[in-house]
Amino acid sequence: MEPAVAPAVHVSGLEKRYGSVTAVNGIHLTVASGEIFGLLGPNGAGKTTTIECIVGLRRPTSGTVRVLGSDPVAERDQIRPCVAIQPQHSALFELQTVEETLRVWSSLYTDAAGAEEIIDRLGLHDCRRHRVGKLSGGQRQRLLVGLALISRPDLLVLDEPSAGMDPNAREQLWAAVTGHRLAGGTVLLSTHTMEEAHALCDRVAIVDGGRVATYGAPEDLVREHTPERYVTFILRDTGALDEFELWEGVSRVTSRPVRDGTFVQLQSAVPERTMTAVLNASFETRDVALREPSLEEVFRRVTGRDFDEPGARSSTSNASTTSE
Known part of the structure; x- marks a missing residue:
């Protein structure tokens, strides 16, 4: 019998508090190696804070996080070569062109994807000679995803990757994300787009008020809840x-x-x-x-409110579901 493959991400009882404000309140989830796993929820649900704890950018208030078997805070140097993150915002050299930026980043890694490969995969041909400071929001998002893909990471982490993209650019992004998984990588992404979650993710965790309300394959969630x-x-x-x-x-x-x-x-x-x-x-x-029915109906059923309704459920509400 072959040994079981360890999960790419394992989170247990994750909490993150800022004074009296609880951003993440007891999240449990496991991301299997080789899958695309989505954190689905409205703005303010706790998705970005969860991702920042997973990649070691924030220290959890309590709970445990393991990424590729390591503590992302205490053993950050160990996981850094294997994990790449595309944040919502990132500081780049505004006067460099897209192509120059990709070439510089590619030179920082061994066995890196080249600038031409990333330009092809993300559809950056039309803006390859544009300065970064002149890019549209959607072009900048594609560049950030491309920079995350350059190192061919074991775990690719994307935070709202399609924000600001037109439909054609979004389809190119989705193809690049799926291609990374087909090449053996694992993808963890946050999104507030139902269509993106359904199109890309093998499994999703619906996050609301800093908790996991439910999780599973999109088709299974629709069948179970609606x-x-x-x-x-x-x-x-x-x-x-x-x-x-x-x-x-x-x-x-x-x-x-x-x-x-x-x-x-x-x-x-x-x-x-x-x-x-x-x-x-x-x-x-x-x-x-x-x-x-869609994942939007699932969200309504498990949270008791519409997806775009302002005001997340209180972080002191019912206990979260364990996503394992």
């Missing part, structure tokens, strides 16, 4: 809105004004029957469709 599906349509007669909550299997009705009517979404345990009822109803509808 067994219902959604029937959507445009309604001309708003007077019919009140009757939908009385329909069999419908547990939630949401609506919003749109041009030429009202967009309606019915959350239903019997979506096919609900859809048939909408199609056969006497009121006028159009664009009737059946929609699968």
Whole structure:
């Protein structure tokens, strides 16, 4: 029997407090070697603080963190050659070009990826001769990810990597992240983008108020927490809105004004029957469709609030789920 592969990251009971403010409150998670693991949550949920503790940039108030088997604070020199992080913000030489920056960084490592390889992987051809100080937000983000990839790290850590990117740049980023995993690397990323978490991650931990609310493969989380599906349509007669909550299997009705009517979404345990009822109803509808639930619905179910609702759940609320 082959020996079990040690996890790339193991966090147990992680807490980080700043005076009376608790940023991270008892997080447990394990990132397997060779997977893409996502920390999914709104801004202020504690994702960045968790990542900073994992890579040794902040010392935890309590709890244990092991990265590739080592303490990232006490044994930082040991893990530094094996871990690379793309932070949300980083100081670079503003007068260097993108290509010059990549070449300088590549010279700092043995067996490093070359500047041309990174330019190809992140789609930086159009800005290769631009000075760093003149880059757009999305271009700078791609450069930061490229710099993290140069050392071919065992563990690649990305903090909100697609912030400020247009759809094409985001797809190039996703391809680069997936390519790193296919080459044998492990990826830990934080994101507040549901689409990114679903597209990239083998598993995600939903973080809210400094705690892990739930974790697992995106498809498993959707199946476990949101067994219902959604029937959507445009309604001309708003007077019919009140009757939908009385329909069999419908547990939630949401609506919003749109041009030429009202967009309606019915959350239903019997979506096919609900859809048939909408199609056969006497009121006028159009664009009737059946929609699968998403991680946003999972977040709502496990936290009791909408993903973009201001104000994270109190850090003194129920204990966190262990992600192991």
